[in-house]
Amino acid sequence: MKIAVCVSHVPDTAAKINITGDGKGIDQNGVTYVVNPYDEFAIEEALKTKEKLGGDTVVISLGGEANKETLRKALAMGIDNAVLLKDDAYRDSLSVAKALADEIKSQNAELVFFGKQSVDFDNSVVGQITAELLGYSCVSVVVDFKLDGNKIIAEREIEGGKEVVETTLPAIITAQKGLNEPRYASLKGIMAAKKKVIEEKPASSANNFVEVITMKRPAPKQAGKIVGTDATAVPELIRLLHEEAKVI
Amino acid sequence: MGNKILVFIEQRNSQIKKASFEAAKTAHDLSSKLSLEAEAVVIGNDINNLESIGNYGINKVKHFKNPDLLSYSPSAYTKILNEYAKESGASIIIVPNTSLGKDLAPRVSAKLDAGLAMDCIALDVQSKEIIATRPIYAGKVLLDVKLSSPVKIFTLRPNIFPATVVGDSKAEVSITNVDNPDLSTKVIEIKKSEGKLDVAEAEIIVSGGRGMKGPEHFKLIDDLAEILGAAAGSSRAVVDAGWRPHSEQVGQTGKTVSPTLYIALGISGAIQHLAGMRSSKFIVAVNKDKDAPIFQIADYGIVGDVFEVVPAMIEEIKKIKS
Numbered sequence: 001m002k003i004a005v006c007v008s009h010v011p012d013t014a015a016k017i018n019i020t021g022d023g024k025g026i027d028q029n030g031v032t033y034v035v036n037p038y039d040e041f042a043i044e045e046a047l048k049t050k051e052k053l054g055g056d057t058v059v060i061s062l063g064g065e066a067n068k069e070t071l072r073k074a075l076a077m078g079i080d081n082a083v084l085l086k087d088d089a090y091r092d093s094l095s096v097a098k099a100l101a102d103e104i105k106s107q108n109a110e111l112v113f114f115g116k117q118s119v120d121f122d123n124s125v126v127g128q129i130t131a132e133l134l135g136y137s138c139v140s141v142v143v144d145f146k147l148d149g150n151k152i153i154a155e156r157e158i159e160g161g162k163e164v165v166e167t168t169l170p171a172i173i174t175a176q177k178g179l180n181e182p183r184y185a186s187l188k189g190i191m192a193a194k195k196k197v198i199e200e201k202p203a204s205s206a207n208n209f210v211e212v213i214t215m216k217r218p219a220p221k222q223a224g225k226i227v228g229t230d231a232t233a234v235p236e237l238i239r240l241l242h243e244e245a246k247v248i
Numbered sequence: 249m250g251n252k253i254l255v256f257i258e259q260r261n262s263q264i265k266k267a268s269f270e271a272a273k274t275a276h277d278l279s280s281k282l283s284l285e286a287e288a289v290v291i292g293n294d295i296n297n298l299e300s301i302g303n304y305g306i307n308k309v310k311h312f313k314n315p316d317l318l319s320y321s322p323s324a325y326t327k328i329l330n331e332y333a334k335e336s337g338a339s340i341i342i343v344p345n346t347s348l349g350k351d352l353a354p355r356v357s358a359k360l361d362a363g364l365a366m367d368c369i370a371l372d373v374q375s376k377e378i379i380a381t382r383p384i385y386a387g388k389v390l391l392d393v394k395l396s397s398p399v400k401i402f403t404l405r406p407n408i409f410p411a412t413v414v415g416d417s418k419a420e421v422s423i424t425n426v427d428n429p430d431l432s433t434k435v436i437e438i439k440k441s442e443g444k445l446d447v448a449e450a451e452i453i454v455s456g457g458r459g460m461k462g463p464e465h466f467k468l469i470d471d472l473a474e475i476l477g478a479a480a481g482s483s484r485a486v487v488d489a490g491w492r493p494h495s496e497q498v499g500q501t502g503k504t505v506s507p508t509l510y511i512a513l514g515i516s517g518a519i520q521h522l523a524g525m526r527s528s529k530f531i532v533a534v535n536k537d538k539d540a541p542i543f544q545i546a547d548y549g550i551v552g553d554v555f556e557v558v559p560a561m562i563e564e565i566k567k568i569k570s
Contacts, residue, residue, distance in 0.1 A: 092363065160440060213392040
């Protein structure tokens with residue numbers, strides 16, 4: 001079975017994000033990029049599935065030259081092959097999904113893992129859109145995944161619990177934290193990944209429907225009142241919450 | 249090209265979710281600003297009090313009905329909403345950004361080749377066009393976007409758009425029985441967390457961080473949460489340490505929340521945590537370190553020991569509640 005993983009290359013969650021002067025993008029100065037945190041769970045699940053059932057794994061990323069760093073990390077963890085769909089331009093989620101769907105089809109991958117969302121634009125939609133474009137089934141925000149023959153039983157996180165979902169291959173699974181414990185790349189894996197060739201091809205083109213008008217910082221929140229420095233301040237705190245803020 | 253606003257009404261266990269009333273009222277507001285007709289769509293079996301959608305300004309409800317649609321089925325719901333969007337000539341689709349809405353909206357977007365703005369916190373109308381504001385980088389940045397596709401889909405962050413009652417009118421419900429829904433992907437069981445509120449839905453959240461010093465001390469968090477009817481939350485540090493489950497994590501790799509009251513206990517306020525909770529209406533922080541970043545966004549703070557302050561809070565709230 002061919003198993004694919006789609007990954008994105010995003011600013012570290014610890015990074016302070018500054019907006020460029022034109023208000024249309026992010027100032028790259030001093031921003032470290034990493035594998036999208038949720039994609040690490042996707043990579044791990046692809047590796048575990050291969051270890052159990054055999055098959056070939058491929059990691060796919062759409063973006064610029066810098067995305068190779070993230071692809072190499074996936075190779076170092078144990079993914080067999082890597083494809084970079086090259087495109088430096090801004091794309092909305094639908095347009096990203098169309099290019100990924102084309103590549104998944106040409107790879108003939110039957111099972112595809114995504115992170116449940118990229119921590120940059122936070123849409124959490126590319127996996128589901130890609131599945132619908134391909135006519136694959138899809139379970140999103142997955143914390144438990146079982147494959148038995150053609151049948152999938154996956155648990156997805158919902159408000160106050162989990163839904164157990166049943167479906168069949170071919171399928172896309174989007175990974176939530178808790179699905180597994182991503183492995184560290186071994187030194188041997190890192191060395192091997194350095195030697196591997198990352199296949200590069202242009203991303204297939206598609207229209208953008210989402211036009212960025214402007215980016216702005218959220219209004220700064222006023223620092224409030226320090227009510228006190230020990231437990232004696234508690235009655236006043238509770239009074240403020242009860243009478244001033246009226247929230248309890 | 250269509251000229252109608254469709255609002256998706258989510259039901260769980262035949263009850264309409266609060267986020268759906270927020271979406272209905274928002275669709276009503278858009279319909280007057282854009283001079284478009286608005287209609288609600290709901291998928292399920294028997295649904296309690298469906299006419300009450302009329303109170304939020306939506307007078308027509310289309311109800312797709314089948315016992316197998318009581319629980320979510322991504323395949324069936326997608327097919328029904330996609331087909332009805334086409335049939336009714338929808339040009340704008342509003343969906344609550346709940347776990348169900350987040351799964352469904354992108355699927356319908358793929359089917360309709362519709363642009364999509366997820367997790368919106370404002371929809372502003374300028375020259376008959378919708379400008380959507382959505383947090384990105386977990387709220388470190390706000391992005392304004394415009395959609396240029398013929399059909400446009402917006403999902404709304406819960407607890408942001410007010411579900412204001414606009415009148416006392418019953419919506420006219422038209423039922424379509426669905427024969428053989430496409431159940432190729434379906435929910436076969438729902439596992440509820442034992443009686444616990446979820447941070448994503450709670451009005452009040454009591455969150456603990458590393459300052460709680462160990463998993464055994466989270467009973468304090470749970471006790472305070474219980475007396476307030478709040479959900480228990482956690483910082484990433486304590487989830488990564490295995491003290492608390494990931495479902496409680498607030499922040500950039502956890503949940504982004506906007507409760508009425510957020511109480512941060514022993515949380516210093518890493519940038520990824522602040523991003524996930526800064527839109528809370530009121531923030532209370534208790535921390536030993538007066539320079540902790542959490543105090544920069546807290547409305548009320550106590551610089552002090554959580555192990556002294558929290559028990560005192562519990563006692564004081566008991567007095568108010570009694």
